[in-house]
Amino acid sequence: QETVCIFGTGDFGRSLGLKMLHCGYSVVFGSRNPQMSSQMPNGAEVLSYSEAARKSDIIIIAIHRDHYNFFIELTEVLHEKILVDVSNNLKINQYPESNAEYLAQLVPGAHVVKAFNTISAWALQSGALDASRQVFVCGNDIKAKQRVMDIVRTLGLTPLDQGSLVAAKEIENYPLQLFPMWRFPFYLSAALCIFFFFYSIIRDIIYPYVNKKEDNTFRLAISIPNRVFPITALVLLALVYLPGVLSAILQLYRGTKYRRFPDWLDHWMLCRKQLGLVALGFAFLHVIYTLVIPIRYYVRWRLRNITATQVIDKKDDPFITSTAWLSDSYVSLGILGFFLFLLLGITSLPSVSNMVNWREFRFVQSKLGYLTLILCTAHTLVYGGKRFLSPAALRWYLPSAYILALIIPCTVLVIKFILIMPCIDKTLTRIRQGWE
Amino acid sequence: QETVCIFGTGDFGRSLGLKMLHCGYSVVFGSRNPQMSSQMPNGAEVLSYSEAARKSDIIIIAIHRDHYNFFIELTEVLHEKILVDVSNNLKINQYPESNAEYLAQLVPGAHVVKAFNTISAWALQSGALDASRQVFVCGNDIKAKQRVMDIVRTLGLTPLDQGSLVAAKEIENYPLQLFPMWRFPFYLSAALCIFFFFYSIIRDIIYPYVNKKEDNTFRLAISIPNRVFPITALVLLALVYLPGVLSAILQLYRGTKYRRFPDWLDHWMLCRKQLGLVALGFAFLHVIYTLVIPIRYYVRWRLRNITATQVIDKKDDPFITSTAWLSDSYVSLGILGFFLFLLLGITSLPSVSNMVNWREFRFVQSKLGYLTLILCTAHTLVYGGKRFLSPAALRWYLPSAYILALIIPCTVLVIKFILIMPCIDKTLTRIRQGWE
Amino acid sequence: QETVCIFGTGDFGRSLGLKMLHCGYSVVFGSRNPQMSSQMPNGAEVLSYSEAARKSDIIIIAIHRDHYNFFIELTEVLHEKILVDVSNNLKINQYPESNAEYLAQLVPGAHVVKAFNTISAWALQSGALDASRQVFVCGNDIKAKQRVMDIVRTLGLTPLDQGSLVAAKEIENYPLQLFPMWRFPFYLSAALCIFFFFYSIIRDIIYPYVNKKEDNTFRLAISIPNRVFPITALVLLALVYLPGVLSAILQLYRGTKYRRFPDWLDHWMLCRKQLGLVALGFAFLHVIYTLVIPIRYYVRWRLRNITATQVIDKKDDPFITSTAWLSDSYVSLGILGFFLFLLLGITSLPSVSNMVNWREFRFVQSKLGYLTLILCTAHTLVYGGKRFLSPAALRWYLPSAYILALIIPCTVLVIKFILIMPCIDKTLTRIRQGWE
């Protein structure tokens, strides 16, 4: 039975100690007041810091960084010991150096390993380890790190080696982050939504009100969202594939792939997955908003009225095959596009993407991705149909919103089309040749 | 090449032996009748039990517990050997002690490790290791456990250390369980469904039959389910968030978080995930049942008739903006609620929840979870709209079903609202302060 | 700090070296022209091949197989070293022996380990390790393999031990494959689609055109797909469960489960998952195509016209309860079938199937799977309803497509029903008795 020492009898120390006892370790706590400590797990010993340290060569420091100063007195006892720093801060980049590096400075003779900071005491207690079974580990001494990773594994958690102690800063920031890669896609889509929202309000609510005194405000609930959401989805989808063609142009221009892209392009390329998933979310909303159309009061009312007028006026209502064709094909294109979109989403699930090889992943994401873009763009183009670019559709010189929405997708598709022409494609492949 | 010994040439022994041979081990079988054993994997040796045991220091016991008694004669040969118990029972808690502990009693000098019992022989044979690549391992000797876990890893399976041999009981019960955490949510939802089913039958089928001699039985196929399912979903969703507020009240009352919750509350809190997913299932059914409304024969027939009556009676059918508003907004609220609901479901997928940190997981589950509850409750409230609590809606003094359904959600939301008021929230945070 | 040597300063060597430096290794490159190498990662040394080899006992060979001949001169320096072969070929089975085995022949004194070939240089560079964090490792020397697997883990990747060097061939083929298990389901479903597509065209487009000169081509966009897709889904679903009953019959006939199934049956059984998922995809398309029905121009136009005709002709339109029953119940059956179908899909997600035990997985896949098949078959049967087998539905002696579609599902269900009758079931269980 291995003995592990834990400094600090607070919430985290206690929870971790209990878990370790369950997993077969023998645990010794180090505390300022060994006698005072109440509610300690059964079977654990509580000693003073220096006594406890002597019992084991691996010591977990479950104490807040602010109280680390007392370590200076313990440097001798801690010589050659493995110190596991589990501490977190309250804010990102609160201190100039990471807590673990600070600890390493205080106790130069010890091997400091950063670990466990992503695990919550409450999760350890309640067993609700849904999120983050992952324990990021870093440290300069490979043996020490290995020892800690063995403990992590024994506790049923997943250790992830992050390299040397320099990585501690990043590891300490990790639990303080809230979806960092989703931030840009989120703000971008919010901006797009707001723009197209007001654009649609002007065209669909204010314009009829000013011109015909119609009260169309009820459109705010479904019709306008069902204009804004698909447009946002389409633009975001195009923006997923735009950086790819931009970087290709850049590489063609530079003639090498070994110069780094500008920072904005780099970041953009790294958050394409998130952009794509947000686009999928909007597309999903569009689909549901579309499918509820026939159960809306307004739609049923209009249907009744049109039929009534037709009967009363004895108007003829001939069946126009071309309209049927157009109407059916844009819907069909949309359905197929959405299906492929979902497939892209499913292959983004970490467990699925883990099972496919690189070629398969790129086949789905790149080939099927472009096919999705083509289908969705075609869906919108055919939806426009005959009204497309017709001046009658202008209101206050503003074209329909979907026409604006088509600009970026069409641009991306045209450039891509140029890029895959044999001559250019060959040059590009040569530049990236190292790649398989 | 490491040599591993397997006792028992039955189905499991053979399958495991074959797999081990493929992974580069050399395998020796121990059997009662070494000569009789047929269809052994190529390259494996079959010897008597004691001879086989001498060939390796690690022995896998692929024999049913009932036949363990012959081990008493082998105690000497097995001294200091690692014995891997793979056995399962037919019923949960069939014997007072676990099979592995029983084996350890029989052969006191050996290091008994429990492992492999969750792997099926058929899966090993057919390669269809879809379920349970996870091998739970426990044992008192850490070195022996480590050896076994190395073998598990080499076979391409995932070892999970469960601590000392005491855990064997739980490990042996594991493959006999059928969704233990889903049981309570399942029965609860069944009870809710049945109650609301009969409640709706009374109001929607018996009442019209008794009062107007209308035959509404066809409503059993779609209309009634589409009343029962959303109501069940809403109640279950509220029940997901009820234990949270209950435990908060309890902690406030006790002034500490270090006293355990009563058992029922504890269990309830641990199966919130399952409750939530079952709720999602019902919500999904509600959505599909709603979307098929317009293709139903009954709905089309009614639409035709209303229009016909309107034309024939030359009734005017004015457009009522407030109705359009109400109708569109309750649908829109439902859609947004369902979207967030799905997001909760997606983040429950083990691979996704594994990728997010604790703060992110709680942000989605707790913050967005409450938002989901608010949206779904609002959806139902607005659906009720003007009829809400109107006496005309009573049938035999029974209110509409959705009014009953709203009781728990509204209660949860009101209590939560009180709990997040600054003064109370501060006390609560202090009580849980250890937590980050 | 461990030192690792990398031969070859190309794309892959450089990317891997950089990653290793980040993870705390010290890296030495071996190159033909140590002076010429530009853009090497900071902190790495570049030496000649033989000098570099002396610095470390583990050498990663990031060179194409075609250039391996120079190793002959290095045999002495490489004696007892661990050589990691990372190479890929351009085509499956390009060479008679695998690259790793070729290397082992060239340098007989070294321990060759195959690894890293599934990781793309571009992914290492850009950090986009979405696909394939999995590193397949094989080799004859267990210690050498262990060393390499430790490195893999330290880089944050997942090593998977595949056994001895014989497995190298398979590992080298892996990144060249494009969904091998999906190929059969894909071709099969394509064939089914095409057949039913033309069948439906004949019945629904050519027949009305020839007989009544109706132009029904617009049906190609939605109506025909919505006939072809559900039929394909149903047939595929039945084909998922057909091999199970076939193999049961075979085992009953042979009286043993220890003889291998014929190859075609084996392959069929192994790609049931893929078949099922493709079926789910088609079912999903069917559902969406069905839900858009009411927003189609053609449907709205017909609805208007029927109503108008009804009013003008003053026809009575009585409500037929039995039609309402039939219409509602087939839709309801479809919805429930689709719901269970999705559940099967969700439990196929690798991360979910990993969390359930074998009994639970089989409960969902086998029990709920058959329930799905029953519901979907019943859905189609009830949809047929009164028209079922009515001669009036024949066109040019061709029955409706869904009648053809019902043949396989009904057959499977009937055989399964026979197989689960107690007497037969008992024999079958005895044959498979080893199984739990």
Ligand SMILES: Cc1cc2nc3c(=O)[nH]c(=O)nc-3n(C[C@H](O)[C@H](O)[C@H](O)COP(=O)(O)OP(=O)(O)OC[C@H]3O[C@@H](n4cnc5c(N)ncnc54)[C@H](O)[C@@H]3O)c2cc1C
């Ligand atoms: C619903 C949805 C889900 C998505 N999920 C994911 C996801 O899970 N993961 C993900 O990564 N993306 C995801 N995406 C985004 C997108 O599908 C992928 O990033 C896709 O691979 C982009 O394809 P591409 O052909 O434009 O880009 P790429 O094929 O990546 O190529 C674009 C550029 O990358 C550079 N490049 C590529 N390969 C090399 C090389 N070998 N050497 C040098 N330079 C190279 C070049 O500069 C090239 O111009 C998702 C998108 C959607 C819509």
Ligand SMILES: Cc1cc2nc3c(=O)[nH]c(=O)nc-3n(C[C@H](O)[C@H](O)[C@H](O)COP(=O)(O)OP(=O)(O)OC[C@H]3O[C@@H](n4cnc5c(N)ncnc54)[C@H](O)[C@@H]3O)c2cc1C
């Ligand atoms: C579709 C769906 C999917 C779901 N999936 C999951 C899932 O995968 N995993 C999951 O866990 N839940 C899941 N849930 C359930 C639910 O969303 C979560 O449990 C959610 O976190 C509950 O939020 P809460 O704010 O009520 O509870 P909590 O935030 O857990 O708090 C409630 C109570 O917990 C106790 N508590 C919380 N933190 C502390 C602390 N640090 N110290 C002491 N006591 C504390 C307190 O007693 C508190 O009153 C799911 C729900 C749905 C609808």
Ligand SMILES: Cc1cc2nc3c(=O)[nH]c(=O)nc-3n(C[C@H](O)[C@H](O)[C@H](O)COP(=O)(O)OP(=O)(O)OC[C@H]3O[C@@H](n4cnc5c(N)ncnc54)[C@H](O)[C@@H]3O)c2cc1C
């Ligand atoms: C949407 C969807 C998703 C699916 N996902 C998956 C998936 O992820 N993984 C998957 O495997 N399948 C998947 N399937 C396919 C299918 O559901 C399963 O293969 C299912 O287990 C088949 O059930 P069965 O009862 O026909 O076959 P089985 O229960 O496998 O039995 C059929 C035959 O297998 C043999 N057999 C079974 N057990 C034994 C034994 N112990 N000893 C000897 N012989 C035995 C017998 O010959 C028997 O006749 C999926 C299907 C669908 C529709």
Ligand SMILES: NC(=O)c1ccc[n+]([C@@H]2O[C@H](COP(=O)([O-])OP(=O)(O)OC[C@H]3O[C@@H](n4cnc5c(N)ncnc54)[C@H](OP(=O)(O)O)[C@@H]3O)[C@@H](O)[C@H]2O)c1
């Ligand atoms: N709680 C979590 O969920 C969680 C998660 C990850 C990481 N962490 C990290 O774990 C560490 C401990 O967190 P915690 O939640 O356990 O905190 P806590 O409950 O406040 O406990 C801190 C402990 O530190 C000890 N200590 C030593 N010198 C101290 C001093 N001068 N003042 C106060 N306490 C002193 C005390 O133990 P004695 O009285 O026995 O000396 C005290 O119990 C922190 O670094 C935190 O960032 C916590």
Ligand SMILES: NC(=O)c1ccc[n+]([C@@H]2O[C@H](COP(=O)([O-])OP(=O)(O)OC[C@H]3O[C@@H](n4cnc5c(N)ncnc54)[C@H](OP(=O)(O)O)[C@@H]3O)[C@@H](O)[C@H]2O)c1
């Ligand atoms: N099959 C599975 O899917 C599976 C999965 C997990 C765990 N297990 C466990 O593995 C063990 C073996 O299961 P199995 O399916 O292989 O069973 P099995 O086919 O019945 O084989 C049992 C073997 O035990 C040996 N044995 C020794 N003494 C015996 C005795 N007195 N009577 C009968 N057999 C005796 C026999 O081998 P010799 O004739 O060579 O002596 C026999 O082949 C069990 O403990 C089981 O719980 C099985």
Ligand SMILES: NC(=O)c1ccc[n+]([C@@H]2O[C@H](COP(=O)([O-])OP(=O)(O)OC[C@H]3O[C@@H](n4cnc5c(N)ncnc54)[C@H](OP(=O)(O)O)[C@@H]3O)[C@@H](O)[C@H]2O)c1
């Ligand atoms: N790139 C990938 O994504 C990837 C992925 C997995 C596996 N691999 C494998 O990694 C290996 C290297 O791939 P790579 O993409 O790095 O290839 P590369 O860019 O063409 O580099 C190959 C390197 O091999 C060295 N070399 C030695 N003798 C040579 C000779 N006679 N002719 C040409 N080069 C010679 C050269 O380095 P010096 O000039 O320093 O001698 C050259 O830089 C290949 O086996 C490949 O299959 C690559």
Ligand SMILES: CCCCCCCCCCCCCCCC(=O)OC[C@H](COP(=O)(O)O)OC(=O)CCCCCCCCCCCCCCC
């Ligand atoms: C009918 C289908 C409706 C689908 C609606 C999909 C909306 C998708 C919106 C995006 C959701 C992202 C969740 C983010 C959680 C997160 O932050 O997750 C964070 C993690 C890690 O993020 P980082 O890469 O930034 O670290 O992200 C993921 O792992 C993303 C996984 C996304 C999975 C998307 C799955 C799409 C669903 C498709 C499956 C279903 C098909 C279904 C059919 C019936």
Ligand SMILES: CCCCCCCCCCCCCCCC(=O)OC[C@H](COP(=O)(O)O)OC(=O)CCCCCCCCCCCCCCC
């Ligand atoms: C349009 C979307 C329709 C979605 C319908 C969802 C119904 C969900 C019903 C719950 C399913 C639970 C499966 C149980 C299997 C099991 O027992 O699984 C058992 C495991 C482990 O359970 P324990 O925690 O009890 O050990 O549970 C899980 O891992 C649960 C994972 C659940 C994942 C739910 C995913 C919801 C789907 C949302 C994704 C899709 C978005 C899609 C878009 C298009």
Ligand SMILES: CCCCCCCCCCCCCCCC(=O)OC[C@H](COP(=O)(O)O)OC(=O)CCCCCCCCCCCCCCC
């Ligand atoms: C409304 C829901 C719509 C669902 C549409 C589902 C279409 C499914 C089509 C199959 C997709 C397969 C992807 C193949 C990727 C691949 O090759 O993946 C390859 C891997 C590995 O394949 P091998 O086993 O062949 O190695 O396969 C998988 O891991 C398969 C995982 C499939 C997961 C299917 C999930 C179904 C979705 C249900 C979840 C959602 C519920 C949602 C609700 C709202």
Ligand code: HEM
């Ligand atoms: C199931 C799949 C889909 C269906 C049934 C569908 C259907 C429709 C319908 C009926 C409209 C017209 C809406 C109206 O009259 O106001 C529409 C518009 C539109 N759709 Fe889709 N669609 C689908 C998928 C998609 C997808 C995946 C995208 C792209 C990401 C998309 C983008 C658009 C756009 C941009 C418009 C124009 C919005 C406007 O200006 O009104 N659709 N779709």
Ligand code: HEM
């Ligand atoms: C896409 C999303 C949704 C849509 C389009 C939608 C639509 C509807 C409609 C049209 C009704 C009226 C049904 C009728 O007339 O019989 C309804 C009722 C209801 N919905 Fe939703 N809904 C959605 C999501 C949800 C969700 C997520 C919940 C909650 C969990 C929910 C709970 C309810 C409840 C409780 C009722 C009242 C049932 C009754 O008594 O008839 N809905 N919804």
Ligand code: HEM
């Ligand atoms: C939400 C679930 C479902 C709904 C609402 C639904 C609805 C329908 C409807 C309305 C039809 C008649 C189509 C027409 O008039 O052309 C139909 C036909 C059919 N459905 Fe479904 N269905 C569902 C799920 C399924 C599933 C899961 C399957 C099987 C895999 C399936 C198989 C079929 C078949 C084979 C037909 C006959 C196609 C034909 O010959 O026209 N359905 N379904």
